[in-house]
Amino acid sequence: MKILYFAGLRQRIGVGEEEIEPPPEIVDVAALIGWLRRRGPDFAEALADTSAIRIAVDQEFAAMDTSLAGAREVALFPPMTGG
Template sequence: MRILYFAWLRQKTGIAEETVSPPETVRDVAGLIAWLAVQSPGHADAFAQARQVRAAVNQEFARPGDPVAPGDEVAFFPPVTGG
């Protein structure tokens, strides 16, 4: 699974992208966030306010309960506002 980080999530994790192999118990975006949050102090900091994190799975906006699978590309980014 390819993970991409944007904006302050990139700053807090210290990386722009990584390839991960979460356990089979990680089946949705929320589970992936919870699993990533314990991978390093930077990840914990990035996902400390999980409600402020938006996700896209395979370049489609995703909700916390949306599924993820091996081979997916998952991007995490802050909320975007227009104006």
């Protein structure tokens, strides 16, 4: 599964994208974020406030309870504003 990090998340974590293979118990977005947080202090800090993170699974906006079954890509980014 490809994980993409954008904007401030990318800066805090220090990587823009990575290929990962989460354990089988990671079945939805919430579980994935919890698992990513445990990967180190940079991840824990960047992903601490889930209300400030937007998620897309295979390029479709997703909620925390969205299933990851068959997902190939998850993008994590802060809320965007337009102008």
